[in-house]
Amino acid sequence: MNKQMTAAQAVAQLRDGMTIGIGGWGPRRKPMALVREILRSDLKELTVVAYGGADVGMLCAAGKVKKVVFAFVSLDFIPLEPYFRKARQSGSIEVMEIDEGMMLLGLRAASWGIPFIPTEVGLGTDIITQNPDIKVIDSPYDDKEWVAMPALKLDASLIHADKADVRGVCQIAGPDHYMDDWFARAAAKTYVSCDELVETDYFHDPAQARMVHWERSMTTGVIPIAGGAHPTSCSPLYGFDVPHFKAYSASAKDDEGIQGYLNKFLGASEDEYQRNVGGLDAIRAIELPSY
Amino acid sequence: MTAATDYTLAELCIVAASQSFADEGEALGTGIGVIPRLAASLAMKTTNPDLMMTDSEAWMLSEPNPVGKRSADFVPATESWMGFSRIFDNVWSGKRHAMLGPTQIDKFGQSNTSALGGTYDKPKVMMLGARGFPGNSISHPNSFFVPDHNTRVFMDGECDFVSSIGYNPARLPRGHSLDDIDIRLVITNLCVMDFGGPDHQVRLVSLHPGVTVQQVQENTGYPVSMSDTVPTTEAPTTAQLDIIAALDPHNQRAHQIKDNPPGNRA
Incomplete structure (x- = not known):
């Protein structure tokens, strides 16, 4: 089965009011190209479930969000996510605030079909x-x-992986796949953007197959977008973009707010976005963080 | 063991905080922030070689990593994978001791990392969220590090949002006892405290050199239990300072407490 699609095709399958899980962790390996496609769409009234970073902040600021299910929303080196903070402090979103581990349990309950x-x-x-x-x-x-x-039942999950084949075998070669396997399992549909599309025989090497964390039956769509996690990291390919996050964070203090940030960077397509942030080579050159 | 005469307050706090990991045995020591991380690392290098540690990313280490950027040829002493989902398996096993720095700590030892002021639906200041505090606090021992001991952190009344369970009888879950809750040390820029006073009241354990009991009480929004004679926090030894320097080659510890004061303020 060929599951390859574009970001626009994936987002076209989402509906207003859906509950959307977003993989990754804070500023790390977020499916940002898919988030940007939602920012370009008319989608609204979403409930977002995430170990949140700028994905949650941007969607809140752009008016896409009704409710956030979270344990934290943070950019790590910038502890407080500026737009999530604004959304909370203006009372414009509903929340379900839980512990990090409770989120894992909720995703597991949904995955296992128990209440x-x-x-x-x-x-x-x-x-x-x-x-x-x-x-x-x-x-x-x-x-x-x-x-x-x-159970945190999800209508759809969005995840970014390093590599995938068109059948939906997804590899996360970075040191941590976070809770992405549970996001994939807890959702009715899972859309995975990937930095690189590979042939199936790539996984015939057991060392590569060992880094596949869910079965392809859990993957609905595969969206090849090199650099698609930017400005978050996709270890070992690239780190998170510190200057970009600083500019994003600073934009929250400008009169224009998120609109100024979006006008400068978002563009009409991912190609345009990447040109606005210096191109794929620049993304791939971002140093990995030292923890 | 030679006691040093020239050391910073940050170094004093690291050594004092490392005590909380000394008797933990084979458990995961998690220090969030530079001083707590160096404290756990120092304990692993000295008082408790059985302590377990992660690289703050996804691997368990048999030797703590130095803090900050490391040279390209640095080889971390990894011993196993320890991604975030597996951290919770460890947390719920109880084999962990975490030291963190919440924004508020009330008289019950309850802490707040989530929101300040206003209403819950519209807080005046939104912070991080509850993070892993609820689970940590009910699953394993915890300690706190507070770089600026004042009445905004140790405030009168109850936390604006209770992120972690403390010794509050009104919130005690059915079937649990207050003794199930295990808050160890509270290390601040003024002193070391614990919750070992009468009925789990906060108690002064030691004063940092040059700090008075009055200073501690004035900067704490609720009564601190004190004995007539309060010991002085032990100065680092030169050997401990050497280990700390090796673990923190970029001297990040100098930026953790305002103005990086000396350890002895007498």
């Missing part, structure tokens, strides 16, 4: 008091109370 996973995480905190939809339940096996972390 919830019991955990003690969240007990005694405002995660429970501020989320009336998260129930605390009795256990049939002990006398303690437990948090019933509900």
Whole structure:
């Protein structure tokens, strides 16, 4: 089955009001080209589930978001995501704030087709008091109370991988695939942008196949976009773009806000975006961060 | 072991904070931020060689990495993969001790990393979010590092948003006891504290050289339990300072506490 498509074709399959999972972590390996395609679309009223970074900030600032399910939204080296912060402080979005591990449990519950996973995480905190939809339940096996972390069912997930074949075998060769496998499993449809399209026999080498973290049946669409994670990192290919994130963050203090940033960089296509940020060679030359 | 006479407050804090990892045995030591990370690294190099550590990205190390940019030929001492999803398997096993720096810590030891002021739907200041604090606080021991001890951090009343569980009887989950909660040390630019006072009240453990008990109380928004004689935080040894210098070759520790004061302010 050939699942290759364009970013526009993938985004055309999304609908207003959908719950969208976004893979990656903070400023690391986000499917930013797909996020940019949403920014160019008419989509609105989305619920976004993510270990958030500028993906969440941009979608909030552009008015695409009704609700964010998050444990953090951060650019790491810039701790506070400027546009998410604005959205929260203006009260313009609904939120479901949970613990990082609770998000993992919610994605697992959705992946496994069960309504919830019991955990003690969240007990005694405002995660429970501020989320009336998260129930605390009795256990049939002990006398303690437990948090019933509900399944986070996703209508679609967006993920960026290093390499993929057209059948949807996706490889993440960087040191961490984060929770991307669970985002793929928790979603009805999963669209994966990739830095490089490869032939299937690339995976015949077990060392390469070992870095495939979900089965191709979980992949709906494959969208080859070299550099598609920019300005986030796609280790080992490129790091995150520190000057770009600084400019993005500074734009939140300008009168024009996100519109100024989008006017300068977004463009009508990914090709135009990449020209606006210095081209693919410049993206590929960005040094990996030292942690 | 020669006690140093010339050391910075940051170095004093690193050595004091490393104590919290000393008796942890074979557990993951996680220090978020330069001083907590150096504290865990120092413990692994001295008092607790069994401590486990990650590279703050995705690998477990058998030797801590120096902080900051490393030379191109540097080879990290990796021993296993430890991506973020696996971190939670470790967290929920309880075999971890994390040291972090929340924005607020109240009298119950509850902390806030999420939002300040306003209402929850429209906070005055949105911060990071709850991150992993809820899970950390109920799963394993935790310590705090506070570079600026004041009444905005150690505030009167309850945290604006409770990110981590503390010794608050009103929020105690059914079937749990306050003793299930394990907050170890609170290391600040003024002193070391813990929650070992009566009924888990915050307690002064040691004062940094040149700091008075009055200073600590004035800068804490709730009563601090104190004994009549409070020891002075032990000065680093020259051997500890050498290890810290090797672990932090770019001297990032000099930028962690305002004006990088000397360790002895007497």
